[in-house]
Amino acid sequence: MEQVFSHFKQLAFEQSYPAIQERRRVLKQLKKMLLKHEQSIIEAIDKDFSYREPFETQIAEIFPSIKAIQHAYNNITSWIQPEKRKVSIWFKPASASVMFQPLGVVGIIVPWNYPLYLAIGPIVAAIAAGNRVMVKMSEFTPSFSQLFAELCDKYIAKGWISVVNGDAEVAANFAALPFDHILFTGSTDIGKKVMAAASKNLTPVTLELGGKSPTIIDEGYPLEKAVEKLLFGKLLNSGQTCLAPDYLFVHQSHQEEFVNTCKSVANRLYPDWKRSNYTAMINNKQWERHQALLDDAKEKGADFVPLFCNSETTGRKQPPHIVLGATDDMLIMQQEIFGPSLPVFFFDSFDEIIKSIKQRPRPLALYLLSNDKNHFHRLMTETHSGGVTVNDTILHVSQENLPFGGIGPSGMGHYHGVEGFKTFSHAKSIFKQSRFASSKLIYPPYGKLSKLLYRLMRGR
Structure with a gap:
């Protein structure tokens, strides 16, 4: 080497x-x-x-x-x-x-x-x-x-x-x-x-x-369309993506139908997940690390909702879960998940979201599914993230004319x-002097002309 x-x-x-x-x-x-x-x-x-x-x-x-x-x-x-x-x-x-x-x-x-x-x-x-x-x-x-x-x-x-x-x-x-x-x-x-x-x-x-990239599904945005975009970004490569949505804010108006929509969409996207269509965890170490996050959250009171109809694990394929009731003392909210589990929080005020995101380390990405221009403006000006995709997930990384990086x-x-x-x-940096340079006017010895020129250059 x-x-x-x-x-x-x-x-x-x-x-x-x-x-x-x-x-x-x-x-x-x-x-x-x-x-x-x-x-x-x-x-x-x-x-x-x-x-x-x-x-x-x-x-x-x-x-x-x-x-x-x-x-x-x-x-x-x-x-x-x-x-x-x-x-x-x-x-x-x-x-x-x-x-x-x-x-x-x-x-x-x-x-x-x-x-x-x-x-x-x-x-x-x-x-x-x-x-x-x-x-x-x-x-x-x-x-x-x-x-x-x-x-x-x-x-x-x-x-x-x-x-x-x-x-x-x-x-x-x-x-x-x-x-x-x-x-x-x-x-x-x-x-x-x-x-x-x-x-x-x-x-x-x-x-x-990487880090914990937040996602927001705003009030008024079509829920099924939002969940499709969310699960595409979350379950691509079984969540082993630095840009994957890491935790989610959903408006409380969607609370009753959100989980059922997630189940329906997940089974439609991955109809034969055990045999094909759904990527495995890379190795036993990563499978065990992800499982440890789930075990810790369960011990501390979180509820889990499996998204696939048949949620028994197969080899290193880890079926996805929605995590409800997650708290900051849980490892799943302290570490980048890098797997197919998604903590979900239901919000009433957009101020709650702004405050929560700003209190956490600055993420690699942020995703907003919303048609509210004011909410978009607030997120762009009041929070920091490496990049943003609006009304989809992860796709800003595919734009060659956009810089990619974290903060x-x-x-x-x-x-x-x-x-x-x-x-x-x-x-x-290259500065190329002209043959008609005026810079010699400030060369020593410094006389009245030099001082006059300085006053003109300095201005009021």
Whole structure:
């Protein structure tokens, strides 16, 4: 790993500004790799999860990965152009611009829940910016991680992407390398360790973490439509999504029909959940962690409503539950759930929601299902979250023209699209003096003309 890093540093030293054609060639090969091996990717991820619904891999991993590659391929020519900036009247006719220069060698640490998309997304941004990339894959997806390493080695020209596999010790050593930038996606606790390791090298970091993302179903919004959108976001990948709705506010006017609507919609969306259509928990550790949250809540008085008609567990498939009566002393309201359980609170006043969200750590996402413009305005101006989807869930992550990232405990920094390009670039300020410069008027020795000019520059 250290040898690869040294080799990449040398390549970045020798070729500090790779041509657009080279960057686009790598992007083109990445796309070709995914299209040619779609089925192999689906099968490897399925094996790691024990069951991953194939269409979820296609729509949540392969499709957005290809879309991200194509977006960068189409736009890199405009992104790479220096941005012209205005010059103060006192320094005209000089010119100013910002040039985007590759950082050098970028490290990317990939989680297990979306191992393809959360590798490709940052890789695309880093390559578009002209960097060499080292990628540490998750040890919890061994089949896919090995396949991804083999495919990159086969399809990508040497010296651009190196895939590293190994356990937590390898990951710690990886984070300790003096990269020019590290992007980590994962839990807040591990993110703190990555940031601590990076700080020893003064390596800047982008942290894509998680947190407890709130969802609101407002009074007047059609309930069945709201529940469909809610359960799509919540049960995708069996809730193992950093953007999944984590807890829900429902207007009390919907209280009587809400649970029955959830049951009806859940069984319609997942009619054969035991055999297909519904993804399993990634491993026994995650299954047991999620079960511990449920056991703790039950011991402390919460009520559980199973959503599937047949709610007996099958292997690592965890059927979804609505959790009623959750309180802040329960682990399920203290930790990111990362599974198919959803605490639900019934509200009367929108002020209650604002207060509750503001009292909690700032989340990665917020979802509002509402036609009330005043409620939308209040949430946007009075609360903080990494991103927002209105009248749906999780879909803001799929917009390449929107920056993606968290705030506070849910992360720092952004990527996707041009923001990703800029994250992995150094914005170099360039001031170019004109041959007719007037700056010599402020050179010493300082006489009456200099002092007059200062008074004009200073103004009143």
